Amino acid sequence: QAQTVSESIRLNQIGFYPSAPKKAVVVGESGATFQVATSDLKTVVFTGTLSAPQTNPLSGKVNRMANFSAVTKPGTYVVVVPGMGHSYPFEIKPNVHQAVAAGSIKGFYYQRVSVDLPARYAGKWSRPAGHADSRALVHASAASPGRPENTVIASSRGWYDAGDYNRYIVNSGITMGTLLSLYEDFPAYTTSLKVDIPESGNQLPDLLDEALWNLRWMLTMQDPADGGVYHKLTNAKFDGMVMPDKATKDRYVVQKSTAATLDFAAVMAQASRVFRRNSRTVPGLADSCLTAAVKAWNWARQNPAVLYEQEAMNRQFDPDVSTGAYGDRDVSDEWIWAAAELYVTTKDDAYYTAVNLYPDDKTPLPSWNQVRTLGYYTLARFADNLTATGKKDVPALKKRLTLFADGLIQGTDQNPYGTVMGKSARDYIWGSSSVAANQGIALIQAYRLTNDRSYLGHALANLDFLLGRNATGYSFLTGFGDKPVMHPHHRPSVADGVDEPVPGLLSGGPNGNAPKQDKCPGYTATSPDETFLDNDCSYASNEIAINWNAPFVYLAAAIEALQPE
Numbered sequence: 001q002a003q004t005v006s007e008s009i010r011l012n013q014i015g016f017y018p019s020a021p022k023k024a025v026v027v028g029e030s031g032a033t034f035q036v037a038t039s040d041l042k043t044v045v046f047t048g049t050l051s052a053p054q055t056n057p058l059s060g061k062v063n064r065m066a067n068f069s070a071v072t073k074p075g076t077y078v079v080v081v082p083g084m085g086h087s088y089p090f091e092i093k094p095n096v097h098q099a100v101a102a103g104s105i106k107g108f109y110y111q112r113v114s115v116d117l118p119a120r121y122a123g124k125w126s127r128p129a130g131h132a133d134s135r136a137l138v139h140a141s142a143a144s145p146g147r148p149e150n151t152v153i154a155s156s157r158g159w160y161d162a163g164d165y166n167r168y169i170v171n172s173g174i175t176m177g178t179l180l181s182l183y184e185d186f187p188a189y190t191t192s193l194k195v196d197i198p199e200s201g202n203q204l205p206d207l208l209d210e211a212l213w214n215l216r217w218m219l220t221m222q223d224p225a226d227g228g229v230y231h232k233l234t235n236a237k238f239d240g241m242v243m244p245d246k247a248t249k250d251r252y253v254v255q256k257s258t259a260a261t262l263d264f265a266a267v268m269a270q271a272s273r274v275f276r277r278n279s280r281t282v283p284g285l286a287d288s289c290l291t292a293a294v295k296a297w298n299w300a301r302q303n304p305a306v307l308y309e310q311e312a313m314n315r316q317f318d319p320d321v322s323t324g325a326y327g328d329r330d331v332s333d334e335w336i337w338a339a340a341e342l343y344v345t346t347k348d349d350a351y352y353t354a355v356n357l358y359p360d361d362k363t364p365l366p367s368w369n370q371v372r373t374l375g376y377y378t379l380a381r382f383a384d385n386l387t388a389t390g391k392k393d394v395p396a397l398k399k400r401l402t403l404f405a406d407g408l409i410q411g412t413d414q415n416p417y418g419t420v421m422g423k424s425a426r427d428y429i430w431g432s433s434s435v436a437a438n439q440g441i442a443l444i445q446a447y448r449l450t451n452d453r454s455y456l457g458h459a460l461a462n463l464d465f466l467l468g469r470n471a472t473g474y475s476f477l478t479g480f481g482d483k484p485v486m487h488p489h490h491r492p493s494v495a496d497g498v499d500e501p502v503p504g505l506l507s508g509g510p511n512g513n514a515p516k517q518d519k520c521p522g523y524t525a526t527s528p529d530e531t532f533l534d535n536d537c538s539y540a541s542n543e544i545a546i547n548w549n550a551p552f553v554y555l556a557a558a559i560e561a562l563q564p565e
């Protein structure tokens with residue numbers, strides 16, 4: 001019997017809950033039975049039959065499934081396929097994902113702008129502060145009577161968006177919405193979750209302390225004169241692969257946009273609710289957030305579709321800006337999200353009726369350019385506290401969200417990985433890991449509405465996907481698992497001289513178009529589910545980003561919160 005690790009046995013490299021489903025995928029046709037053994041391989045605790053071979057429609061490869069849900073005793077084990085080898089060791093225990101939940105929140109700490117990360121909190125990834133951003137310049141595209149071109153404004157704090165050092169309101173929007181929703185959906189669990197950040201000793205949950213770092217930055221991005229919100233705070237061009245404190249080029253706030261302003265309004269309205277509940281620790285903050293939200297909304301009413309079109313902007317204004325655009329061409333969903341959050345916070349029907357909240361039957365999976373469903377989640381969360389105007393739509397809303405989840409689950413049996421993620425090749429886009437995580441959130445929302453635990457099983461399967469049960473064999477969360485990504489496109493991880501990347505960051509994941517997009521040499525895969533390169537030049541498959549980390553945090557924490565053990 002082979003005593004070596006086989007990369008063909010794919011499973012959640014962290015582990016499993018005692019009473020939850022447990023599956024490993026075995027790539028290839030050989031083998032008929034499998035075992036679960038203690039990690040020293042001395043004791044076989046379970047023998048099972050591999051499922052019939054199933055062809056992966058994306059790659060044409062054949063997989064078999066090893067189902068070992070019957071193993072419930074806590075311990076450290078491996079899956080053994082005789083003649084093939086064994087899996088990486090994994091644990092069966094209660095709270096098995098607590099460390100990844102806390103670790104992925106800590107990932108945000110490592111992205112903090114304008115502050116030293118001391119060794120006490122950052123360990124070997126300790127680094128000096130980057131980007132004080134106390135003297136950002138108003139770009140010509142953002143000039144206004146009160147703030148002419150090159151006016152200096154302070155715009156400190158926040159999180160670096162991704163592997164680059166810029167900050168984008170649109171992407172901060174969905175990120176904050178996701179993290180604040182985690183708090184609203186699971187207040188007790190998130191309050192108990194300890195992350196070890198400098199603010200951990202205060203009265204706020206660590207999750208909210210971390211979110212506050214970015215909220216304070218977002219507040220600086222609103223022009224106090226008119227309520228409009230700058231699209232981003234950015235260099236003109238991307239930096240080289242240097243540490244943040246070595247990246248000292250001029251920084252600009254650029255053109256106000258409707259997408260940024262509405263995302264900001266939504267976040268501030270939600271933050272107002274969240275910090276109202278914690279107002280003894282942060283007095284006044286809830287009111288400031290609500291004031292900012294209303295001002296932003298009013299700007300958007302005057303400017304209902306000011307798009308951010310970077311090329312057009314560059315034709316008109318200098319210097320040219322070539323960093324991430326987050327250039328959403330349709331802001332109807334941003335209107336829905338902002339209206340929903342403002343309505344729920346204020347209970348003022350005027351927000352509810354200002355926008356057609358249910359223009360069609362669609363429930364789009366949330367992403368940075370499609371935030372409609374975040375508004376639906378919020379309306380469902382507060383279904384019992386709405387005014388009559390909103391309440392009348394609640395039955396249809398609940399039906400919509402459960403039908404959406406049912407649609408996600410449909411056909412999962414035909415996916416040889418047994419996950420909602422990857423049922424369709426279309427899931428493998430830039431940032432596909434966030435597709436998996438957001439599908440998981442949608443399933444958890446359906447569970448919250450129905451108490452049907454089968455939704456949770458599918459959400460958990462997508463977490464298994466992200467932590468190793470996928471066609472690449474990687475755990476996509478840095479620092480977690482036996483085969484985690486090691487070379488993400490992330491400037492500090494490249495430049496800091498530490499072998500291991502900064503931990504707790506979610507890689508973008510397989511992306512069928514990545515070879516064309518980043519032209520990083522070395523792609524060999526011929527199917528989208530395998531098109532992934534653990535190389536720092538692969539920014540289209542292996543960058544990290546806050547809007548991917550946030551749904552991972554949500555998924556891992558929600559699953560922890562909902563385990564019976």
Ligand code: 9MR
Nearest residue numbers: 161162163164324325326430431543545
């Ligand atoms: O996540 C974004 C993805 O949906 C887009 O296809 C891609 C190209 O426009 O940009 C991604 O966002 C990047 C942003 O523009 C700049 N910071 C890094 C982000 C993640 O790659």
